[in-house]
Amino acid sequence: MSNSQTGLTPAMFNVLLALADGGKHGYAILKEVAEHTAGEVQLSTGTLYGIIKRLLEDGLIDEVTARPAIPNDDQRRRYYRLTAAGRALAVEEARRLERLVARARSKRLFAALKRA
């Protein structure tokens, strides 16, 4: 299920968000998404790499050529980071969500929720 304006699914947006503060390898992305969504979004390896493939093809992320120096790092690991286009799209998606939340607030949705 993708968002019609940005073409991002929640899972894709989560991957972009995970990369917002720097390059990460696949497992790190997986872990971060699971932790930050409190297990709400559970990516498995297949889905994750399906997303990575699309994000790479769309030029939203790219591979980090200079690998961070980590002792005993497995050479099969690849590190990914946001491209400028990826960052811009993530920002746009975040703003869209922000506007959505603001609307919900203006309709006093949360207050209604608290009263109930």
Add this chain to the structure above:
Amino acid sequence: MPSRISFGDRIYRGLLRLLPADFRGEFGGEMEQVFHDQRRHTPRERGWAAFLHMWWTTIRDIVSMAPREHWSVLRQDTRYAMRMMRRSPGYTMAAILILGLGIGANIAVFSVVNSVLLQPLPYLEGNRLVLLRQRAVKLGEDDVPFSVAEIADYRSQNRTLADVAEYHSMTFTLLSVREAHRVRTGVVSAGFFDMFGVKPLLGRTFRPEDDHPGAPAVLMLSYEFWKTNEAGDPRIVGKTYQMNDRVHTVVGVLPPIPQYPSDNDVYMPVSACPFRSSARMIANRDGRMMRVFARLKPGATLEQCHADLSTMAGRLEAEYPKSYPKTAGYGISSAALRTELTAHARPMLLLLLGAAAFVLLIACANVANLILARMARRERELVIRTAVGAGAGRLLRQLLTESSILALGAAAAGLLFASGSLRLLADFAEQLTPRAREVHIDGWVLLFAVLCACATTMVFGSLSALVSRANPAEGLKSGGLQLAPAAHRNRIRGGLIAAQVAFSYVLLIGAGLMVRSLAQLQRVDAGFVPQRVLSVGFDLNWSRYNTSGKTRAVARRLLDSVQSQPEVSAAAISSSFPLDPDTHGMNAMDQSFRIEGSVTSEAETPPVANIRTATPGYFQTLGIPLVSGRLFRETDDENATSVAIVSRSLARHRWGVQDPIGRRISFDGEKWITIVGIVGDVKEFGLARQAPDQLYTPLAQTGMVGSILVRTAGDPAALTNQMRRAILAIDPQIAIITVKTLDEVRADSVAAPRNTAQLFGLFAALSLIIAVAGIGSMLALSVRQRVREIGIRMALGARPRNIVSAVIRVGLALTGIGLVAGIAGAVALARFLNSALFETAPTDPGTYAAVSAVLLAAALVASWLPARRAARIDPQTALRSE
């Protein structure tokens, strides 16, 4: 990377194989690593539930994403392939056309095979229907009809048959308001159509009360008769006809079904047939004229049925020794109707399917060459794609997608070709099996078309793999697809050309042998002179001419009327004539006889002869030579001594070196017949068959009629209308069945082998054209590729003649290799044709020489055109190019 990977990781690696190769190539290692980490970090304290959950989500994830990824690759490849094909429309059209012809030939033949051999009979539980057969082994007869008494016995005493129905066919004269029709009439017992599960299109089928003696006469019309003669009248039920001096009422119309053993115009119940219902017939156990069909009881097998029937036959033999003499060797058997219906068609159709498969092989080899040539032209593109990271597998997959699109296009074209030629094939099959009318294109045929497309794609796929992996070391080093070097590729292309020639040679040999066999057949001396003879098959109205005296009288008047025509130089009336299609394979006139003075023991088989009744002019009209003695005279009538004439074969077989003239024979042991002459042998039942032992009796002493034969000075066909008028002037109720010249009759007798030869010839011609076009296009391409080299050679003094011969040498060398392989293949395969050949050895040297010459000549022409182009290359221009 850990040196030993764990069991779990290994399973995961296996799972990854579900994903497209290039996806795996790009992310596989990484995914394994991530999965490994994930597994390691799944907290142990959460126990089995967490462990199982992780595996479950992982497997579900991969299984659900794999089709998505494959689909995305396929879409990408298809888009790309379509773009490439649009860019070279000539290549695409040629490939689809050639493959389409190959696949079309297969679809067309398969649709016949499918409808005739594979589909169940269009009757209710058709696989349980059987045909019963009496045999008289010692008389050499394997299809003796049944008598009324025998049918009653087998019906009431068997333990394995649910239903038993009888059938025989006669021709009657059907009088409607307008004219007399001779109708082929199936006479069947009441349960016949119910046993076959045939539901009437209109009205009803026969009921048990229709079979009762004296029941009102009723008729069912066949679908074809109803359509043709009654214009498909929807209110036909209740209509009456006059037949055999009785009023017959139509009670129903049959649906279009295959009729076996023969097509009939109308059907009547046994009570309506004046012969079958006569008291004499019912009482006579030896009056055998019916065929018997039956339905196996549920669970009963053919073997059980056979054992059951044999027991009964043994009982009958003990009970009625006179009806089943030891000398005849009576027995009974049963055969599945389905096998019976297609027995003649099966070998021929399988041969044709084989021939069509060869056409497809040739088409494949040809298109493979086109693909190779194109791959050579696309070398640069493939190298670039390799350079930007496409793996060998990826490119192979791309090429495979292209070929499967081509093959599917070709299958669609093939379906068009096939549906266009289906009528032609069905007409051919019509001569072999009554199931031919069921031929149509259905889901199975469509599936077959798709399978053909898949098979061709596989051929191309393995070929692409062969070319691209020709140099694996290089392939591995560059990590991408490596085309084989030009020399290697040319070898493969040459091999494909040789293969086309070889396959084409085998087909040409098949066609050549059939044509030769046909020529042999047509050269056969049938023992009579068919030129300028017209035959008229006719039937008298049985009820009007019910004594042999009346028949003889009308025959006399007919003959006088015909002979009085000025164009007629000789004429005769006879019971039948040589190669008459109405008596083909029918041994009803075979009769056993006794020779006076000879003592035949119980165990010995009595002599048998085919009986022909004729007026004195018969031998002169047909040009059958008198060997010794005399022919019939006008004085050989019912008041004179009974006489007969024997054929040379009969004389030799029964009297050896002795002279049979003056000897006497008898059919019944009471009336003795003197032999007065010996005439030449005549191939009565087919040019490929032995002349039967023939015995002629004068029409004036018997009274059997069936045909009028006239010899003319001019074109016999021109007499057709005159003959009709002369006959109908004697009696307008005489039904004229066929009017044909004996030349036509003779030609019709070889229609089946002729059509087979034509179909084979068509396939062979198609294959020759494809193969020759293959040689031409390959040489043309090689000339184009070698323009510069040819230019240099010419600049160095080579003459156009040398260039021409160099190019032709290549073409002929490849043809030569193909020829040698083709000869080997043909020698190995031609023996399958043996049963279809007449006096022609499958290794007939003349055919092999002729076919080789044709192929070489065709190859020469195909090589000549590119050779001439090569010789016209201007060295100046050639050297400046590139």
